Amino acid sequence: MAEEGRGSGAQASRSDRTAPDSEGAPSDDASLLLRCQQGDERAWNVLVDRYERLVYSVALRTGLDREVAVDVFQQVWLELYRSIARIRDPKALPRWLIVSTRRLAYKVAVLGSRTVDGVLEEMVDPAALPDAHIEELNRRRWLEEGLRRLGDPCARLLRLLFLEPKEPSYQEIAQRTGLAIGSIGPIRARCLTRLRRVLETSP
């Protein structure tokens, strides 16, 4: 979709105006990687908080069983930590992490055949990873981060409206949130506007 391309560009430019962390230091990926090189453990923790779900989810989705996915998760972070001084394009860190996870998962799958039943080998082949999928995974991470920063009740309402797989009716949403059915529409619009503002400063 043309709109996806547009959204992707907007996301790339946002990284330049990422909100500072709780102590006022820059928290875009490039600044964090630089701070990690200088031994700043707080910067490392911010990176882990930001991308841990992404890495673990990619490992799980390659078809590894849960225990092995945890090993891959840890190995990817070790690889990132070892590679910090040589990452050439810090703005592409999500891609670096996703591709590394897939490669490690592939390695584990090849060596140990530890995939869950029914998963085809092409699902763990790193070569079979389209850019669009990487973009979607990172977009999901970015959205989750934005919703976390937005907080409830807005985040809860938006999750129910747009991300809940069962797609609950307005009546169910009203019951679960305690909102009047008639107020869901206007609140939804306000929450989307707030989310948009939050996401403008989310890495």
Place this chain on the structure above:
Amino acid sequence: MTARSRGKTARSRGAGEPPVHPSLLDWMQWLRGRLDGARAAQLQAHLQECARCTKDRELLAPFYGAVRVGPLSAPPRRARERVRRLPAQRPAPPAPARPHSVRWPARDVRGFGPASTGESAMVARSCPGAEISVMATPPRGDGRWRIEGRVWLHQPDARAIGVVLAHDDHVLATAELRDGGQFALEEIVSTGWTLEFHLPAGGTLVLKDPFA
């Protein structure tokens, strides 16, 4: 169309406005690919002439793509804590400082031993503060290289040599070796890797994949 959005697409016509405004939820159904071709085309056409709906769609921009991916899972707490402790456990290896490339010897097509079988490459070098020897054996069907070697320090109590197996901007394996120390790295890695020796006196010796 879901129960939530059914019956919400048609709205009253305003002066100068197009006749139908799809609801926000219609747009979500469109993004999820659940509208048939004709309806999707109708919505796309509507966007061309309706600023208000364009704005609605822009509000949903963060959800494009994300809805197809599904929720991301949190790792177990113990794994997360281990990852957070990495900087406290070991220093990250530096990028190569003053790298000096070492050539592998020409392959001996008439000789004996591993270097002549066409399967492995060997090199031994003297460098500032140390002697190194390395043998690299390419994968035998499973993509796994075996790269092994040994170092001797000219001053036995000198700082350890850092050995780093890297590919592009990925460090795949590391080892720290004291005098007489040996290493054996078995890694699935594609051609084009480099093996770095971070020397005690500073500077880095770099061996490139002999079969690249």
